[in-house]
Amino acid sequence: MATLKPFAALRPKPELASQICELPYDVMSSDEARGIAAGKPLSFLHVSKPEIDLPPDTDIHAPEVYAKGQENFAKLIAEGALKQDSQPAFYLYRQIMGGHAQVGLVAAASCAEYLSGIIKKHEFTRPDKEDDRVRHIEALNSQTGPVFLTYRATAALDEFVARKIAQPPAVDFTGADGVRHTSWNVGGADDIHFVEAQFAAIPFLYIADGHHRSAAAARVFQSRHGAGHSGEFLTVIFPHNQMQILPYNRVLKDLNGRTPAELLKKLEEVFHIVRMGTATPTRKHELGLFMNKRWHTLTFKKNLTAVADPIEKLDVTLLQKQVLAPLFGIDDPRTSKKINFVGGIRGTAELEKLVNSGEYACAFSMFPTSIEDLMTIADAGGIMPPKSTWFEPKLRDAMFCHMI
Numbered sequence: 001m002a003t004l005k006p007f008a009a010l011r012p013k014p015e016l017a018s019q020i021c022e023l024p025y026d027v028m029s030s031d032e033a034r035g036i037a038a039g040k041p042l043s044f045l046h047v048s049k050p051e052i053d054l055p056p057d058t059d060i061h062a063p064e065v066y067a068k069g070q071e072n073f074a075k076l077i078a079e080g081a082l083k084q085d086s087q088p089a090f091y092l093y094r095q096i097m098g099g100h101a102q103v104g105l106v107a108a109a110s111c112a113e114y115l116s117g118i119i120k121k122h123e124f125t126r127p128d129k130e131d132d133r134v135r136h137i138e139a140l141n142s143q144t145g146p147v148f149l150t151y152r153a154t155a156a157l158d159e160f161v162a163r164k165i166a167q168p169p170a171v172d173f174t175g176a177d178g179v180r181h182t183s184w185n186v187g188g189a190d191d192i193h194f195v196e197a198q199f200a201a202i203p204f205l206y207i208a209d210g211h212h213r214s215a216a217a218a219r220v221f222q223s224r225h226g227a228g229h230s231g232e233f234l235t236v237i238f239p240h241n242q243m244q245i246l247p248y249n250r251v252l253k254d255l256n257g258r259t260p261a262e263l264l265k266k267l268e269e270v271f272h273i274v275r276m277g278t279a280t281p282t283r284k285h286e287l288g289l290f291m292n293k294r295w296h297t298l299t300f301k302k303n304l305t306a307v308a309d310p311i312e313k314l315d316v317t318l319l320q321k322q323v324l325a326p327l328f329g330i331d332d333p334r335t336s337k338k339i340n341f342v343g344g345i346r347g348t349a350e351l352e353k354l355v356n357s358g359e360y361a362c363a364f365s366m367f368p369t370s371i372e373d374l375m376t377i378a379d380a381g382g383i384m385p386p387k388s389t390w391f392e393p394k395l396r397d398a399m400f401c402h403m404i
Helices: 014-020 030-037 063-078 111-116 127-140 155-164 189-200 211-224 260-267 315-328 344-356 371-379
Strands: 010-012 082-084 090-097 100-110 147-151 171-174 180-186 205-209 232-239 248-252 271-274 286-291 294-300 339-343 362-365
Touching: 010 014, 014 171, 063 082, 063 127, 090 189, 100 111, 100 147, 100 155, 100 189, 111 211, 111 232, 127 211, 147 211, 155 189, 180 189, 205 211, 205 232, 205 371, 211 232, 248 315, 248 344, 260 271, 260 286, 260 315, 286 344, 294 315, 339 344, 344 362
Parallel strands: 147 232
Antiparallel strands: 010 082, 090 100, 090 180, 100 232, 147 205, 171 180, 248 339, 248 362, 271 294, 286 294, 286 362
């Protein structure tokens, strides 16, 4: 059963939220962050990517980077741009991106339940990335980037949230990318008890995005033996039926010695191919292939998809095992220099641009992995292939910080 706790969030002054809150640290390079934060002294990138305030050749994992982040964080607090609430509360956080809206509960989740498997993961983590987040949490004594969780939706929670978001919000702004961010406080004793009781009846939570943040929080919890509020970590938890997963597309450097005609002939062993196809797949087990300025529609043959294992029937698994490894020589997509990955937020036009430029030889557009597949695999203790999911919209750093 999931244990969620209210907490006294450190939050931006409402009128400054649009100037402070930023995309997560791990969706941009240091140079991109430097450009975004230029002329914006309140930008939280000065805290989440503090190397932007140091010489460009600074090692991003050097001690002075974390010290600079702590200094910038303390400055935002001292100047009153960020202020901690006086009482613990839950919060609701709505994001609207185009025609899609999602509302999550902001809460402190249990590090112990992450370690015991009540909070389920579906990705491997890299030690170097964990180390970076551990050092960032330790330097700030705060978790400033939330972990994105999901749960199987319940009618009672849906109705509760709908009532709450009909009330005036605490914060409401639209980011430069057009995504609207709105939050509400849920601080009454009855409301807090209701939320705690509802989640106590939910058997599992699932990490959608933020595996390194949750792993780092658990390490800090263990090293501090749960002192202070280190036993909890910052989360925003969405019902599964509001999640928006975009595809994670693939671009390949070369055709591994084959001509386009030879490649298509080999692909006919794996797919049914429509030579004048469309850019965007319309269903599971359908892909798009862009090559020679033309889209082809590829559909996996039924004998390849008629498997019981939920990992083996994922399109990203089938593509890797049936195409990328045997035809392109890409045995490990994590390390191969022959492949790159393009988040679905950038669209299929980006794939065309990359191939038409000559930098890449072809591109595969994917149909998005479903949240149901993610939960099924996590329930079975499985690990999804790399670059299986791209969640949008992204949660903004500094909307809520959890002081530990």
